[in-house]
Amino acid sequence: MDTDQQGNAEAAFSLPNELIAIVFDELDIVSLLRCKQVCQLFRSVITTNAQLLYKVELFFGRFENGRHCNLDTAGRLRACRQYQQAWNNLAFPDSQIINMQGGLSWELSGGVLCQAMRSRSGLVCVQLPCKIKDIPEREWTINDFGFEIRDFTIDTSQDLVVALEIVGAVPNRTCNVHLRTLMTGEHHPMATMSFVTHLLSDMHEELTFLIQVCGSRIAILCQEHGDDSNSQLVVWDWKSGQQKLFIRDTDLQSFSFVTEDLLLVGVVAAESDEMPRLDILSIDSFREEMEEYKDVSYICGLEYPKMKADVLDMLIRSDPTPGWSPPQTVQTPFFFARSDRIFTITMRVSPAGNSNEECTVLIVALSTIMAQVELSRNTQKRIVPWTQWGPNGSYMLLRSPSDSWVCYVYGMKFIQLLPWKKGNTARVYDFNKYAARRDVRNEQTTEPKLPWTRLGMPQPLNSRCSAFVEEVVTYLPGRVATVEVMPSDSLYDWEAAMIGEDNIVLVSSGARKYGYIAM
CATH class of the missing domain: 2.130.10 (Methylamine Dehydrogenase; Chain H)
Structure with missing residues (x-):
């Protein structure tokens, strides 16, 4: 590792955990999971941050985040985990x-x-x-x-x-x-x-x-x-x-x-x-x-x-x-991904x-x-x-x-x-x-x-x-x-x-x- 790279690494490790989490939130899931394997610090940041954990759960469950829900991120994470456990x-x-109506359609x-x-x-x-x-x-x-x-x-x-x-x-x-x-x-x-x-x-x-x-x-x-x-x-x-x-x-x-x-x-x-x-x-x-x-x-x-x-x-x-x-009338925290x-x-x-x-x-x-x-x-x-x-x-x-x-x-x-x-x-x-x-x-x-x-x-x-x-x-x-x-x-x-x-x-x-x- 040259001097510049070493300095960059030291600078990254000296950042507050909250700032590291903000940077990680900009990454795609593959990169985020790789960062989790780099060191104990990065692993700890990811596994203790509700937003990053929620992002990972959405990816593996193939969900999108709901726009019209009042739950905070921790509440959405709990609901997402419960939901996947229920399907599993x-x-x-x-x-x-429900009674069947008399119409044909x-x-x-x-x-x-x-x-x-x-x-x-x-x-x-x-x-x-x-x-x-x-x-x-x-x-x-x-x-x-x-x-x-x-x-x-x-x-x-x-x-x-x-x-x-x-x-x-x-x-x-x-x-x-x-x-x-x-x-x-x-x-x-x-x-x-x-x-x-x-x-x-x-x-x-x-x-x-x-x-x-x-x-x-x-x-x-x-x-x-x-x-x-x-x-x-x-x-x-x-x-x-x-x-x-x-x-x-x-x-x-x-x-x-x-x-x-x-x-x-x-x-x-x-x-x-x-x-x-x-x-x-x-x-x-x-x-x-x-x-x-x-x-x-x-x-x-x-x-x-x-x-x-x-x-x-x-x-x-x-x-x-x-x-x-x-629709806005259904305040769901997440829903099936359209991708x-x-x-x-x-x-x-x-x-x-x-x-x-x-x-x-x-x-x-x-x-x-x-x-x-x-x-x-x-x-x-x-x-x-x-x-x-x-x-x-x-x-x-x-x-x-x-x-x-x-x-x-x-x-x-x-x-x-x-x-x-x-x-x-x-x-x-x-x-x-x-x-x-x-x-x-x-x-x-x-x-x-x-x-x-x-x-x-x-x-x-x-x-x-x-x-x-x-x-x-x-x-x-x-x-x-x-x-x-x-x-x-x-x-x-x-x-x-x-x-x-x-x-x-x-x-x-x-x-x-x-x-x-x-x-």
Whole structure:
């Protein structure tokens, strides 16, 4: 060490601990943890400073700091540790039943369960509680929107309800996309128009809708059901009412926001030998005019493994959307980090020579998708074979999630009820790679055993799956555990499990009820 370096080191060691902590707070986590190993002084500064410890806990838990919470840093640190301990032990001390309303549409998003009323013109909303975060259960009702709600979604971070109204009859039907506040049902003050209109000309009578909100954008996929089915994907800026994208094609199956500009789109070519793909589109590259999908300049397409089966349908799910954060009315100390998410792609197929349908769930990390976007910056329509992206950036399961109760993914977690356990047990997958290293079962310690097992090796798909030409082996760092849920208090078992940030929601359509277990 030369004289200058020695002088700098001596100067650093002579600083007050409070000033060293301020300097450390400017470091990234990797650098901070390295400083902890330098000497006893640095270690002591870090392990006795609530702000630095809280920063470390946020990193390993994959959380962001809440902006609207009155807790001091020490209180947030305690809550964060309690929260991670509750997830590590799958401890959900609170449970409650919620009656199912008579309407046909519902939504679970941002910690709120929202149901259409029997009249189909109003909503009943329940904010699900979390004692650790000091979030109370709260119920409110919006009695009458003034029209029949065909379908809807909510964005709690923007106090927004997007509700669809179908007007007219085939072939002159339109879809009015209403923009209301979630708290009162009034016209949303940030929208220049109370609704935008989309023409459903020459679409069949039987339609389904997939709706997502991300920041200033609304995307709606309208799908026909019939022998000659078609799909329309439309994106608007809901604040200005300007249409940003309009694609029409039979090949479109599903979509999800990757960022406010990027969409992940499921594409299944009906009349070709092409593999199913997950295409990434940039909304800003489109014009307002309608385009056929064959004319779309997508960024890249991630191919599925080679198949020997017909694809019946595909559904992409990811929650929350990239721009979501808790509203000011919920003073949470921390929330799930927007930098990490998984996408689940559920694909139902009919294998050749097999009369039974099969269903796979492909779990893809956001980092996997963004890595391929980055590699495609200088090209358009870059096709990425499965072998170049899938085996080491995804995880495939032979599973059959519910077709109706589809909120089975949140952040980095995926849940499925185990039907052979009478609906009283669910399996939870967590793809937080840091939790997978740190918070799993360790048989070599005397401490209480955690229920989680590490997903530590490349995993072949269940041999009972006959949909693919070759064996499919995938790997994504994570952990898995089973959790006992609240027993059903009726003759009907729970039929599905859904997951939120702080809770697990159970469903029994036979008993006309929901149940939740919460931290």
